[in-house]
Amino acid sequence: MGAGGRMSAEERFEHQMPHEEHDELRRVPTAAPPFTLGEIKKAIPQRCFQxxxxxxxxxxxxxxxxxxxxxxxxxxxxxxxxxxxxxxxxxxxxxxxxxxxxxxxxxxxxxxxxxxxxxxxxxxxxxxxxxxxxxxxxxxxxxxxxxxxxxxxxxxxxxxxxxKPKAKLAWFSKYLNNPPGRFLTLFILRNFVGLCVLVNALEVDLSANIVRGAKELVGTAIKVQSSR
Structure with a gap:
């Protein structure tokens, strides 16, 4: 508490903000880093820019x-x-x-x-x-x-x-917007798409076998008919 029983600005902020959101805001760096892009570039050997x-x-x-x-x-x-x-x-x-x-x-x-x-x-x-x-x-x-x-x-x-603004995020975003969640999403989507492609390939292969068998059957029937 501040003087006279009043909260300071920081105490009032901590009191009003939910704990999770407060931690997220504290995690985001708001101060400028103690270095510049120019200093980073100077630290890289010149041969890397050739x-x-x-x-x-x-x-x-x-x-x-x-x-x-x-x-x-x-x-x-x-x-x-x-x-x-x-x-x-x-x-x-x-x-x-x-x-x-x-x-x-x-x-x-x-x-x-x-x-x-x-x-x-x-x-x-x-x-x-x-x-x-x-x-x-x-x-x-x-x-x-x-x-x-x-x-x-x-x-x-x-x-x-x-x-996206937080108001436009779906309710499940907080569960999927992380490395394990993204991996799970990509794994399911890509395997589902791959499964669909594989099923289509199986159908094409099966159809080709049916057509091939039908042609052989017709050819055999023609040979039998001509031999008579």
């Missing part, structure tokens, strides 16, 4: 080579696998190939940041080609992404990761 065309293209060649090898293995050997195995092999291929292609997208992403080389034109050409191969627009993304980095965390100006 762009190399050869090194950058080596990553492109490496990733595209892995993509090509995985694609060749899939189309050359998956059809020779027994029926249950080749249906399980394709989802595994999608996951592995997706990881490698994400690396290709990251290279294109760095082109948009002008980190691929010292030449802006070369960065844009490589970024456009790689983004187009992945069916992702390049220049429109580049401009909006630059705006995002200029206004990261801004409720008014950021165009990408705009947090």
């Amino acid at each position: 762009r190399s065309v050869l090194r950058s293209f080596s990553y492109v060649v490496q990733d595209l080579a892995i993509v090509s090898v995985l694609f060749y293995l899939a189309i050359a050997y998956f059809p020779t696998l027994p029926s249950p195995l080749h249906l399980l092999a394709w989802p595994l291929y999608w996951a592995v190939q997706g990881c490698v292609l994400t690396g290709v997208w990251v290279i294109a992403h760095e082109c948009g940041h002008h980190a691929f080389s010292d030449y802006s034109l070369l960065d844009d050409v490589v970024g456009l080609v790689l983004h187009s191969a992945l069916l992702v627009p390049y220049f429109s993304w580049k401009y909006s992404h630059r705006r995002h980095h200029s206004n990261t965390g801004s409720l008014e100006r950021d165009e990408v990761f705009v947090p």
Whole structure:
């Protein structure tokens, strides 16, 4: 209590705010950090800011080579696998190939940041080609992404990761908006989608077997009829 039996501003704040919200507000840093971005940049070795065309293209060649090898293995050997195995092999291929292609997208992403080389034109050409191969627009993304980095965390100006006001959050958000909750959500969604794809693949495979069997039956009937 303050002088004269009155609460100080801090005591009144602690008394009025619920305990959980008060802890959350205390957790958020409101004071400026004891360092600047310039000081952080100076602490990084200068070699980390040197762009190399050869090194950058080596990553492109490496990733595209892995993509090509995985694609060749899939189309050359998956059809020779027994029926249950080749249906399980394709989802595994999608996951592995997706990881490698994400690396290709990251290279294109760095082109948009002008980190691929010292030449802006070369960065844009490589970024456009790689983004187009992945069916992702390049220049429109580049401009909006630059705006995002200029206004990261801004409720008014950021165009990408705009947090929702607390009043608009669903009741279950506090249970899912954490690492375990996000993992559970992605696990359920991706496995559900994968299961749907697998079921469709099974149906297609079953339909193909039925059609193949029907053709063989018709062919046999025609041969029998012609032999008579």
